[in-house]
Amino acid sequence: MKFGGTSVADLDRIRAVADRVRAQVEAGAQVAVVVSAMSGTTNRLVGYCESLSPLYDPREYDAVVATGEQVTSGLLAIALQNLGVAARSWQGWQVPIRTDEAHGKARIDSIAGDALIASMQAGEVPVIAGFQGVAPSGRITTLGRGGSDTSAVAIAAAVKADRCDIYTDVDGIYTTDPRIVPKARKLERITYEEMLELASVGAKVLQTRSVELAMKEHVRVQVLSSFVDQAPAADGRLPGSLVVDEDEIVEQELVTGIAYSRDEAKISMRRIPDRPGIAAAIFGPLSENNINVDMIVQSTGEDASTNMTFTTSKTDLPRAVAVLESLRDDIQYGELATDDAVTKISVVGVGMRSHAGVASTMFRTLSERGINIQVISTSEIKVSVLIASEYTELAVRALHTAYGLDAA
Amino acid sequence: MKFGGTSVADLDRIRAVADRVRAQVEAGAQVAVVVSAMSGTTNRLVGYCESLSPLYDPREYDAVVATGEQVTSGLLAIALQNLGVAARSWQGWQVPIRTDEAHGKARIDSIAGDALIASMQAGEVPVIAGFQGVAPSGRITTLGRGGSDTSAVAIAAAVKADRCDIYTDVDGIYTTDPRIVPKARKLERITYEEMLELASVGAKVLQTRSVELAMKEHVRVQVLSSFVDQAPAADGRLPGSLVVDEDEIVEQELVTGIAYSRDEAKISMRRIPDRPGIAAAIFGPLSENNINVDMIVQSTGEDASTNMTFTTSKTDLPRAVAVLESLRDDIQYGELATDDAVTKISVVGVGMRSHAGVASTMFRTLSERGINIQVISTSEIKVSVLIASEYTELAVRALHTAYGLDAA
Known part of the structure; x- marks a missing residue:
C-alpha cells in the first residue's frame, strides 16, 4: 500500500491511513506500506536548499529532502501501533534500497526484501520511507519527484507482493478526463503499455518510471483513492483500477482511453x-x-x-x-x-x-x-x-x- | 564547533554560522561542526508523536525527531559550500555514532573518528547531525534533550580535537547571574567540577552529561556566543569561557561563582x-x-x-x-x-x-x-x-x- 503526500497531509489523514492499513491486516493480508512526505514538506525543504545556494550540492539536497518521508514513516508506525497493529518504520538505508549515485534523481539498483518479508511474517507492518535510498558511497539518495510510486513498485517486486495498491487523489484510471466527459468510465483493468501512453500524454496518475518498472517486474498495480471509501465488490472485484500484463485482460477493448x-x-x-x-x-x-x-x-x-x-x-x-x-x-x-x-x-x-x-x-x-x-x-x-x-x-x-x- | 537550535533558527542564522566556520577554516584550523535542529523543529515533531499516541514507541519517536538535525546538517553544508568551503553532512549512522538501545535518551558507546579525521585532512568540514546515533539494532537513536552538547564533546574526543567550542545564546560562564549582579564577571577558565556544580544548581549553559563526558575524556570546552562577534584577544586569549582540567588553571580562585x-x-x-x-x-x-x-x-x-x-x-x-x-x-x-x-x-x-x-x-x-x-x-x-x-x-x-x- 502506497500513500502519497495529500493522503498523509496532516495527522488526521495519517490516522485515516492507519485505519485503511488495519482493515487490510484484519482481512488477513500481509501488508508493507510506502509513504511520501506530508504534502508541502518537500517544497519547503527544497526551498531552503535553493535559498541557501542556487547551485546546491545534490548530495546535501538529498540528505535534507529525504527527512520528509522519514517523518511520515515514523508517524504512521506510531499511528498503527496506537490501533494495536504492530508496525515499524524503515528508512531507505535500513532496508537497504540500493540506488546509483545520481543524487536528486537516483535509480534503484536493488532492494533487499528479506528483512521486510521477515517483518511481515512476524506479524508486523513495515512502513517504508518512499522516494529515498542509499548510494554505494553510503550517502542518502532521492529518486526525484514522484519517486515514491517507483519505490512502492520496486518494494512490491522485492517482497513478491500479490499487488501494489497506490492510493492517490483519484479513485482509478478513467477512459478520459471526467471533467471534460461526465460519461467517462473507470477502467477495471488497463495494460502497462496503455497506462504509459495515457500517462505520457497527460493522464498523470502514476509516475511513468513506476509503470515501466511494474511492466518489467510484472507487478500488478492498483490505483485507488485514499479519500473515497471503496469496499471490494461482492464478486471480489477490486475497487480501483488494476494495471496489469496484457494477458490478464481477457476481453480487449479496441480503444481503452x-x-x-x-x-x-x-x-x-x-x-x-x-x-x-x-x-x-x-x-x-x-x-x-x-x-x-x-x-x-x-x-x-x-x-x-x-x-x-x-x-x-x-x-x-x-x-x-x-x-x-x-x-x-x-x-x-x-x-x-x-x-x-x-x-x-x-x-x-x-x-x-x-x-x-x-x-x-x-x-x-x-x-x-x-x-x-x-x-x-x-x-x-x-x-x-x-x-x-x-x-x-x-x-x-x-x-x-x-x-x-x-x-x- | 557546536551550534545550538537558536544559533541555526533560520536560513539567515545558518548563513551566519557558515561565516563563523569559514573564519576558523581561513585561520588555519581543521574544523568539524555539530548542529542542533532549527529551533522549534524538535518541539513540532515531538508534538506530532504525542498527538498520535500518548504512549508512542520511542524507536519511532527517534526516527521522527532525528530528522531535525539531519535537515540542519545538510543545509549548513550547502551554506558552507556556497562560501567556497568544502563541506559534507554526516548523520549519526553514517559516522557511525554508536549508542545503546535506550531510545529517546540513549548514551553514546563509541564514535568512529576515522572518517571524520580523513574528511578534515582532505580539507573538508564535516557537518555532523547532533543529538542522534545508531543502536546496535541499526535503528536511529536520540540522546535526549540537550544531547547535542554531548554529541559535540564526544566527537571532539573521537577526533582528538584541541578544543570543543560550544556556541550558545550567552557569551561565556559568569561568576553569577548578570541579571541579578551587574558586576558579574565572565570567567576565563573554570574546572569541570565547578561547571557541574554551577549547572546543577541553575546555571544551565551546558548539559550536565556533556560536562561529565568532557571531564572524563579531558576535552577542553569553550562556551561562547553565536550572537556576539568575539575575536580572540591580542595576547591569544580566547573570547569565551574555557572549561578545563583543574591543572590547567594556574591560580585558583577560592570561590569561582x-x-x-x-x-x-x-x-x-x-x-x-x-x-x-x-x-x-x-x-x-x-x-x-x-x-x-x-x-x-x-x-x-x-x-x-x-x-x-x-x-x-x-x-x-x-x-x-x-x-x-x-x-x-x-x-x-x-x-x-x-x-x-x-x-x-x-x-x-x-x-x-x-x-x-x-x-x-x-x-x-x-x-x-x-x-x-x-x-x-x-x-x-x-x-x-x-x-x-x-x-x-x-x-x-x-x-x-x-x-x-x-x-x-
Missing part, C-alpha cells in the same frame, strides 16, 4: 533546401539543447525545397526558436512559424494492434465536427493528432462516444 | 518516632516514586522524637506530599509542613578544598544582612544554603561582593 495534452507547441519551418542530412541538422542541435521533439511531419514544398513541422512542449518553445534562429545561416531555410494554441489528442488501446480502422474512425469523427487535423503520429497502440486548442473538449467528447466508451 | 536555584521546595516532618530505619522508611518510598531529594537535615525534637527537613523540586512537591501522607499510618509522624517560597544559594570553587573559612564567610555575610539560613549542605567544592526566596537577589549580591568576585 482518450487522452489529451495542452502542453504542446507547433513549429513549422518552410522552404528548407532539400538535401541529405537536413533532418539531422535541425534535430541534432535541438536534442543537444535538451529540447524534446515529439510529432514530426515532413512535406514537399515548392521547387527543391521541403517543409518541416514538429511539436515541443510549451516550456521548450522559446529555447527551440532560439536554437533554430541560430541555425538560419547554416540551413538557409525560409519561414519559421510557431503556434502554441494547439492540443494533442490521443486514442490509446492495445486492441488496435489486431484491428484496422481505429485511425480512420478518428479522422472521420473529427472531420464530421469540422476539426482540422494539423499533424498525425501513430504508434502500435496509439493514434495522436494535433488540433487547434479551442476544439479540445469537442474532440475528446466526440471520440469518447465514437469508440463506445460512454458510460451507460 | 555564586549560583542559585528557585526551583526548590522544603518539606518538614515533625515529631517522628526516633527508631532505626526511619530515614529509609521515608526516603525509600520517595525514591521509588522518582522524587529526587536534595538537602536533608535531621534534628532532635522533644521526647524520643526527631524532625526531618529536606528539599525537592517545586514540580515534585505535590507528589512528594502524597507519598508522605500515604506513609502517615506506618511512620506515625506528627506535623507535615511545606514551603515552596525558598531558594538554594550555592558558593562553588575548587579552591575551597585547600582553604577553610569559605563556609563561615557565607554564614557571616548572610547573617549581617539579616537572612535566616534554613538548611545547609556542603560538598568538597560547594556550600549551599536554603533561604527564603524574597532574599535571593540580596544574598547573591552580598556573597558576590564578599568573595571578591565583583568586576572592577
